[in-house]
Amino acid sequence: MNAPRSARRGRIAPSAAGYLMLLPALAVIVLLVIVPMLVIARDSFAISDPLGGNLGGFTLDNYAKLIDPVYLKTLGYSLGMALLNAVVCTVVGYIVAYYIATRRASLQPVLLVLVIIPFLTDFLVRTFAWITLLGSGGPFISLLRAFGVDAQSLVPSQLAVTLSLLYAFLPVAVFPIYASMRSIDPSLKEAAADLGAGWWQTHARVFLPLSASGLASSVMLTFVPTLGVFVIPVLLGGGKDPLVGNLIVTLFTEFRNEPLGAALSMVVLVLMLASVAGAGLLLRKRRPAQPRHTHGCRRDRRHPNHRHPKGRVMDRLTSWIARAVFLFLYLPIAALIVYSFNSSEVSYRFDGFTFRWYAELFADRMLLEALRTSAIVGLIAALLATVIGFLTAFALVRFRVKGRAFFVGAILIPLIVPEIVLGVSLLTVFSTAGIPTGLLTLVLGHVVITLPLATLVLMGAMSSLDPSLSEAATDLGASPWVTFRRVLFPLLRPSILAAFLLSFTTSFSNIVISTFTAGVGTTTLPLRIYSTLRTGLTPELNALGTLLVVATLGVILAVGVSQMRRILAGPSTTP
């Protein structure tokens, strides 16, 4: 009872402690996100030194230069690719999410894990697997040849870029759509059929409107990061058609034209903010309009009660599409594993089974050095993110903090700002402050991107705890500290582990932020893989990729399937 007050139940009255716990997270957001972005904004108006660097002052030249057809073309192409990828991911994501959500309850977590495995697998590994798959002599080309098509290699090609972009971001699209579909009462489908709605009607009038928020998140979560991608166009597109991400990286790291890079980053940032605001407005407009739809359903009396032959065909069709998508998700991983044991050095021949590449992997000193760096950075960043995230989540969930929505929004900023913009602004602020790039800057950069994840995971876990539990402990004589130690901490331990492992995985496979924050001698594993890949794919990398896939499985097992599902697809609606 007393629904409006129940939200407040179990929350500790406002106190200095609550705000004090928010302090570390606020420091991270202000010092490592907001200030750097302000610096970038200022730099975008600075005069650039022809010899490289920033002369200060004020000019609009940088923005004027961006109107140059070369830049406009890249910008237009990037926007087009990002939009295309967002739409394809969302449509395919909708079909897959619908497929999963309509399976029986025991099968759903299994299918979801099948989406999670590629999602958590290292981004670069997922990308270079496509080189193996589509490259010269690879399985796809062999298949084409078998059918008499004369093809050499699909890498580099536009198709390879499109496919690997879809592959990279599809899981991100599935989770929010599945989350919103899971809260839809499954009997609505039968009710719609009973009221005469066919397959299209059921989806257009019931499922689509009800999963609108999930679809909007999906578009946002795929559109924004696609804009900042720079690895895929280089590796699979041959660098012919760069995306904005490539341009920004080039401007900062090769041309050292920071003001122009800053201006381009600002454009990306503004585009991104505009699209977020647009999506928000669209969603807000939709909501009151929804009841209108309930009147117009044309009753089709010819096909009473579930007898929609067309509906069954469509259901079967989408099911087959979904199954094909699962195959699509595992083809690259399968290729990776198979070729890691291939004794031939070239991918077009399979000469037999060998452990040679694994042996070479462990003999590669530079790779092991990079692995060590990534492990150290990952451990420290994940530890910091988990501790700060725990304090933040605890303050926001357990205390009656004024301005909660504001704090939650602030902590989520790094999730909406394109990573590439975060990266260049961090680089700028570190060089301005005279902090040399190295372990410290890497860790700080990774804390920025992992903190929101850790905070979200822990906030979800804390708010799903029955508020009566801590009241019961208090009632039974426990002090706040004893309540924390004997009740809250043991119950939150799995979520703390999950937050840590997800943060570690995110940091470990990050390439964008590392590109800008790593220094000489602190090359991370993805950076090392990337530079190796630019000269060509080696079988050794397949072995490394296979090990990383195994490590991903380990992380998923450690976190637990049910917890993974809660983190990525929201709390279960049916207990």
Next chain:
Amino acid sequence: MNETTESPAVKLTGLTKSFGANQVVQPLDLEIGRNEFFSILGPSGCGKTTLMRMITGFETPTGGSVELDGKNVDSVPTKSRDLNMLFQSYALFPHLSVYENVAFELRVRRTPKREIDGRVQDALALVRLEAFAERKPAELSGGQRQRVALARAVVGRPAVVLLDEPLGALDQKLRKEMQFELKRMQREVGITFIYVTHDQEEALTMSDRIAVMSEGRVLQVASPTEIYDAPASRFVATFIGSCNVLDGVVDAAGTGVVVPGLGALPASMPAEARPGSGVTLAIRPERVTLSPAVTVPASAPSDGVAGTLLERVFLGDEWTFHVRLASDAVMTVSVPSGAAAAALGAIPDGSPVLLTWAASDARVLPADGSLVAPSSSSSSSPSAPSAPSVSEVPA
């Protein structure tokens, strides 16, 4: 209520709570005796949960004070108050076994180790769950979880246990069993139980006394029989069990009630009834006698009211008859299944009937139109949805 010279277990003085402009609990005074099974009964949102949470210390009162065992506890935090709570959700610690859940308070309060085991075993024996000590809460049924929560609430031997709708999550049959179990356990442990519920049947079967609450006010505090037989207000009359209510005025002599359209009706007049004042007449359905209009029993306690039999509804243990009176109001009469009801079987629907009752069974209540129970549903005789009940039809 103050049979002993000891101070009451709980004493509330002018206790009140507001959330912003919304006064959820109006200032109230209440005393709850030692070893009493005391129920706070009211519909959802009447303020009973807030009242309970102020006693436990989870909510800070806006005004007034709480005394436990004669001592003011306004500045005593929850953990130091000598009372425990049984939560609606049970709030069992999911990571601890049944045994450790029950032992929690003893461990937190640093009870000597050798004492803990015996007391936990005693508490588990009380709720008959000795065999389940090592299970986790997730491995128990709803009823068993509820027993664990009770064992955990009493193991520290508090002076008072507060129970927040503890049977709400159980199914009908289990709920009935647990009502008797709770009463037995309360007698066995000799602890004051404050039982918060919206279920009048639970309150009637278990309580020593009941406080009926509505809109933040305590309307009546009395024993279950008194609450049922002598409700103090129209709200109490219609909220507890079902009740026919007729609006009228006290006649000139102050000896009866005149209901428009029906004339003077028999009623037990309170001494303070002033001629001409508006009152409500409340008559329980089972206290009304229904007879065919032609055979008025000579032994009729007083003049009856004529009406038309609308319909009858079979409820298993009884029949409910709906009778339309001359004033257009519909009265409900309940008759136990068996010979009496069988005799009435001959009366066809639509025929004239006579309703009679003893004057002592017709309570005269102040006309408080503002306090009308949302519905007079009850398990003993729910009124058929098709027939408007009297309280909804202005007489």
